[in-house]
Amino acid sequence: MQIGIVGLGRMGGGIAKRLMDHGHSTVVYDQAEKAVADIVSAGATGGSSLQDMVSKLDKPRAVWVMLPAGEITETTIETLSGLLEAGDTIIDGGNTFYKDDMRRAKALEAKGLHYVDVGTSGGVWGLERGFCMMIGGPKEQVDRLDPIFDALAPGVGTIARTTGRDGEPTRPEKGYIHAGPAGAGHFVKMVHNGIEYGIMAAYAEGFDVLKTKNGAHLPEDQRFELNMPDIAEVWRRGSVISSWLLDLAADALYDNHDLTQYTGKVADSGEGQWTIDAAMEEAVPAYVLSAALFARYRSRSDNTFGDKLLSAMRHGFGGHVEMPQ
Numbered sequence: 001m002q003i004g005i006v007g008l009g010r011m012g013g014g015i016a017k018r019l020m021d022h023g024h025s026t027v028v029y030d031q032a033e034k035a036v037a038d039i040v041s042a043g044a045t046g047g048s049s050l051q052d053m054v055s056k057l058d059k060p061r062a063v064w065v066m067l068p069a070g071e072i073t074e075t076t077i078e079t080l081s082g083l084l085e086a087g088d089t090i091i092d093g094g095n096t097f098y099k100d101d102m103r104r105a106k107a108l109e110a111k112g113l114h115y116v117d118v119g120t121s122g123g124v125w126g127l128e129r130g131f132c133m134m135i136g137g138p139k140e141q142v143d144r145l146d147p148i149f150d151a152l153a154p155g156v157g158t159i160a161r162t163t164g165r166d167g168e169p170t171r172p173e174k175g176y177i178h179a180g181p182a183g184a185g186h187f188v189k190m191v192h193n194g195i196e197y198g199i200m201a202a203y204a205e206g207f208d209v210l211k212t213k214n215g216a217h218l219p220e221d222q223r224f225e226l227n228m229p230d231i232a233e234v235w236r237r238g239s240v241i242s243s244w245l246l247d248l249a250a251d252a253l254y255d256n257h258d259l260t261q262y263t264g265k266v267a268d269s270g271e272g273q274w275t276i277d278a279a280m281e282e283a284v285p286a287y288v289l290s291a292a293l294f295a296r297y298r299s300r301s302d303n304t305f306g307d308k309l310l311s312a313m314r315h316g317f318g319g320h321v322e323m324p325q
């Protein structure tokens with residue numbers, strides 16, 4: 001099958017290469033000419049502009065947009081919608097806010113264009129391991145694009161089948177799901193990322209407790225000098241909390257035990273906040289996920305104005321002094 005791909009960064013480049021490795025043909029475009037040249041050297045047809053890329057696609061066309069969520073994705077889809085024709089499909093594989101998908105799908109439908117949102121997880125490892133995809137959009141379009149999703153997905157692999165799931169493996173067993181109408185794919189991916197924040201925060205806090213067991217503020221006979229890389233390593237093997245995120249933590253700790261190359265000021269791209277927004281709209285208590293989001297915010301400031309106010313009140317009612325620097 002043939003597909004256009006816009007955005008050839010870490011994810012888009014990997015998607016193009018994996019599709020070609022599986023016998024699909026790609027017509028690619030990126031603002032960076034070098035990125036286009038790299039993928040062309042791997043077998044893609046290059047486009048010199050969005051218009052040029054669209055002109056090289058067979059009808060009905062399918063264009064996968066793999067750009068950072070927000071303005072750049074919005075304007076690219078807007079431009080594409082003027083270049084494509086009724087019956088063509090735009091796929092947004094970024095981390096778009098699901099309500100933007102719902103709005104866009106309606107606007108594009110009015111022009112006869114189809115819109116499919118694909119929450120794509122796999123990061124820089126996706127080319128090799130495959131991408132887990134959470135898809136929203138009309139069934140007919142998702143079915144038409146099935147060969148693309150099938151090639152990008154990790155496949156059944158070596159993961160044991162869930163008890164009771166017999167017969168031909170279904171899409172979810174191969175690593176992709178048609179979650180529902182437009183927006184449903186990114187909604188599922190958004191919650192996936194909200195969970196990601198929670199799991200990461202749990203490891204981070206646990207390792208903090210382990211490392212600080214050697215803290216100078218503890219009585220000497222209560223201290224343990226624990227080996228962080230080795231603890232991460234042992235937990236990878238047969239423990240209840242083994243996971244890919246733990247594998248990544250083990251790599252990082254082995255590489256630099258004190259992680260001195262990181263400031264610890266953790267950024268976010270909005271997905272955690274949107275998950276909490278959804279939990280609030282649904283009146284669902286999301287203690288862990290909200291705490292993990294707030295931990296990220298907290299990571300960006302040493303002592304806040306609020307901390308100072310706490311100290312001021314504590315000093316006010318009891319004359320209590322602050323911790324020494």
Ligand SMILES: O=C(CO)[C@H](O)[C@H](O)COP(=O)(O)O
Pocket residue numbers: 095120121122123193196267268269270271272
């Ligand atoms: O989609 C992803 C992984 O599945 C993103 O790479 C990840 O969630 C980054 O998000 P944030 O910047 O908010 O940490």
